[in-house]
Amino acid sequence: xxDTKSIPTTMVDVLIVGGGIGGLVTALCLHREGYSVxxxxxxxxxxxxxxxxxLQPFSVKVLYELGLEHELDEVxxxxxxxxxxxxxxxxxxxxxxxxxxxxxxxTYSMHRGNFQQLLMQxxxxxxxxxxxxxxxxxxxxxxxxxxxxxxxxxPIQTKKSKFKQSAITxxxxxxxxxxxxxxxxxxxxxxxxxxxxxxxxCYNHRIVKWKLNSNKGRVIVDGNQNNQLNLPTNIISDKxxxxxxxxxxxxxxVIRYFHQNQEILISNIxxxxxxxxxxxxxxVSDYEYHEVxxxxxxxxxxxxxxxxxxxxxxxxxxxxxxxxxIAEDHSLYILDHNNHRVMKWKKNAKEGIIVxxxxxxxxxxxxLSYPQGVYVDHxxxxxxxxxxxxxxxxxxxxxxxGEIVVxxxxxxxxSNQLNGPAGLSFDDEGxxxxxDHNNHRxxxxxxxxx
Numbered sequence: 001x002x003d004t005k006s007i008p009t010t011m012v013d014v015l016i017v018g019g020g021i022g023g024l025v026t027a028l029c030l031h032r033e034g035y036s037v038x039x040x041x042x043x044x045x046x047x048x049x050x051x052x053x054x055l056q057p058f059s060v061k062v063l064y065e066l067g068l069e070h071e072l073d074e075v076x077x078x079x080x081x082x083x084x085x086x087x088x089x090x091x092x093x094x095x096x097x098x099x100x101x102x103x104x105x106x107t108y109s110m111h112r113g114n115f116q117q118l119l120m121q122x123x124x125x126x127x128x129x130x131x132x133x134x135x136x137x138x139x140x141x142x143x144x145x146x147x148x149x150x151x152x153x154x155p156i157q158t159k160k161s162k163f164k165q166s167a168i169t170x171x172x173x174x175x176x177x178x179x180x181x182x183x184x185x186x187x188x189x190x191x192x193x194x195x196x197x198x199x200x201x202c203y204n205h206r207i208v209k210w211k212l213n214s215n216k217g218r219v220i221v222d223g224n225q226n227n228q229l230n231l232p233t234n235i236i237s238d239k240x241x242x243x244x245x246x247x248x249x250x251x252x253x254v255i256r257y258f259h260q261n262q263e264i265l266i267s268n269i270x271x272x273x274x275x276x277x278x279x280x281x282x283x284v285s286d287y288e289y290h291e292v293x294x295x296x297x298x299x300x301x302x303x304x305x306x307x308x309x310x311x312x313x314x315x316x317x318x319x320x321x322x323x324x325x326i327a328e329d330h331s332l333y334i335l336d337h338n339n340h341r342v343m344k345w346k347k348n349a350k351e352g353i354i355v356x357x358x359x360x361x362x363x364x365x366x367x368l369s370y371p372q373g374v375y376v377d378h379x380x381x382x383x384x385x386x387x388x389x390x391x392x393x394x395x396x397x398x399x400x401x402g403e404i405v406v407x408x409x410x411x412x413x414x415s416n417q418l419n420g421p422a423g424l425s426f427d428d429e430g431x432x433x434x435x436d437h438n439n440h441r442x443x444x445x446x447x448x449x450x
Contacts, residue, residue, distance in 0.1 A: 013037065021112070024119040028066050050112030054079070057103035064105060069328075069378055071118050076110035102347075104329040160381065160394075163406050163432055166415040167443035170433070171197055171210040171217060176440040178204055180216040183440045188234030188247070188274075188323070188373075188423040195427050197442060198244070199435075200232040207235055207246065207257075210442070221246065221257050228262060234274045234323065234423070238282075245282060247271045254284055266295060266302070273323040273335065283332060285321040292324060292334060292345075306334055306345040306352060313339045316351040323423065325374045333374050333382065340368045342384055344397070356382050356395035356402060363389045365401040373424040373435070385421040385434065392421060392434060406432065406445050413439045 014030050016023045019041030027037045055063070055076070063072060080100045084093040098106035172183035184203040191197055195212040198220070205223030210216075221244070223229025230250025238245055243258035245265070254266040254274065270288035277283070282295045283305065290311045293302030307318035319338040326332055330347040333355070340361045343352035357368035369388035376382050382395045383405065391407035407418040420438040427433070432445040 015040065019120075021116055021119065024116070025062065025066075028119070029062070050116070052109060053112045053115065055108040055110070055115075057098055057105040057107060060098075060105040060108060064378060067378065068118070072108055072110075075114045075118050076108035078106040079109055099329050099347075104331075106328075160379070161430055162448045163445040164448060165406060165445075167406070167434070167445050168415075169441050170444045171199060171208075171442035173439070173441035176203075180208075180218070183208070183217075183442075185437055185440065186422070186435050186442065187232070187272075187437065189425050189433060189435055189442060190235060190237055191425045191427045191433055192237065193428060197425075197433065198235055198237070199442065200235045200246070200423075202231050202233060205229045205231065205250075207232060207244065220244075221262075233272045236274050236276055238276055238280065240280050245274055245276065247274050247284075254282070273321065275324050275326045275332075277326045277330065278328070283324055283326055285324050285334065287320050287322065287337075290318040290320065292318075292321060292332060306332055306343070306349075314351075315343075315353070318343065322371075323373050325376050327376055327380075333376055335371050335374050335384075337370055337372070340370065342368075342371065342374055342382060342395070355397045356384055356393065361388075365393075365403065368393065372422045372437075375424055375426065377426070383424060383432075385424050387420055387422065387437075390418040390421065392418075392424065392432070406434070415443075418443070 013035040014037045016027055016037060016039045019039050023039055027039050030037050060072070079097045082095045082097055083091065086092055172186065174182050176182065176184045178184065183199065183201050186199050187202045188200040189197055197210045199208050199210065199217070201208050206219050206229060207221035208217035209220050221229060223232065229246070229248055232246050233249045234247040236245045238256070241256070241258065243256050246255050246257055248255050249271060252268055252270060253264050254269065254271055256263045256265055265282070266284060269284065269286055271284050272287050273285035275283045283292055284295060284302065285292045289308070291307035292305050294305050295302040307321065309316045311317065311319050313319060318334065318336050322335045322337045324332060324334050332345045334343045334345065334352070336343050339358070341354050341357035344355045345352040357371065359366045361367065361369050363369065368384060368386050371384050372387045373385035374382065380397060382397070384393045384395065384402070386393050389408065390411045392405045393402040394405045395402035407421065409416050411417065411419050413419060418434065418436050418439070420436070422435040422437040424435065425433045430447040432447065434443045434445065436443050
């Protein structure tokens with residue numbers, strides 16, 4: 001028998017016997033709900049031993065909710081199909097898996113030992129044999145827990161985020177103008193891994209990049225030279241091709257920009273919104289034709305994904321769509337601008353569903369007024385820039401009303417106010433960036449966990 005005197009006597013809510021996959025996932029889920037948990041394991045150290053395993057979509061859903069999406073991509077491979085062959089190489093049977101089968105989440109194939117190590121490295125230290133690890137209700141620093149075998153501490157965000165209500169101006173804010181410390185009616189942005197901000201500086205006809213803590217930007221695409229750009233409204237990063245994709249709205253085209261060269265990808269289009277999926281396919285909203293199309297390399301005509309049934313407010317129609325967002329399961333979120341709503345079109349769907357607004361133009365928590373930017377996080381929370389109401393809203397699919405995240409304090413230029421918010425983005429720490437269009441600035445709202 002083990003010497004029970006060496007087992008910590010700190011009281012916990014739940015005791016789990018066994019540090020296998022089931023025990024560790026259970027511990028993390030209980031911790032997410034606010035319980036303190038202790039895990040007992042009989043072996044002194046867990047080694048990456050075992051066999052291959054497949055994680056099915058609803059198991060992946062739980063792990064995504066624990067914030068482990070990127071970690072799963074590092075240790076596993078997403079599966080699209082299961083193929084069975086005879087010993088002579090003849091295909092006997094095939095079956096779609098995960099997202100390809102219509103699920104919202106993929107399947108993963110990985111080594112069991114690597115998966116168990118991933119779970120161990122996802123939170124506070126775990127002890128083995130006669131020692132234990134406690135995940136307290138109020139987590140303490142690693143150095144405060146006496147352990148026999150420690151692993152890297154890594155926080156997991158599973159709750160709604162709350163943001164400081166006074167923002168920091170991280171670009172512009174020096175009145176409108178053409179100087180490098182100024183912006184003029186900016187629209188779309190994205191935040192890079194180093195927290196640099198790339199901005200579609202619309203009325204200056206340029207793309208500018210502001211590095212972290214810089215007091216001025218650098219022009220990376222100058223539309224005033226050779227008419228390269230005319231009223232750019234959005235910019236996204238195509239990391240696979242080491243390039244930018246830009247909505248050159250005034251020239252009615254979408255261009256790729258790389259190494260100081262540009263390539264016209266799409267012509268004769270009234271484009272505001274752009275997004276790109278994990279396969280490198282580009283989605284483009286057409287404000288004039290009330291539709292969204294997907295474009296693959298070399299396409300002459302993009303594939304219709306949403307709308308295309310004329311201007312209107314039916315579920316298979318759009319009315320001047322602007323910004324768009326593509327989720328991991330290929331669901332497309334569309335700012336249906338003049339219908340004052342956000343539409344979600346699932347993969348291969350013939351019509352969309354309303355996930356925010358849709359109750360006419362207004363300023364109640366059930367309404368939007370000419371929304372512009374949209375972003376969906378790993379908890380499927382939908383962030384919307386409510387342009388005319390000068391606020392950022394957060395909606396959960398199925399809820400009748402949203403909640404104000406930041407802004408909503410009247411139109412103005414104070415640190416807690418917005419004036420026509422447009423694009424929005426997040427950095428890798430979960431801080432919120434908002435294009436404060438009519439104040440000619442980019443505002444950063446730092447995150448606090450609830």
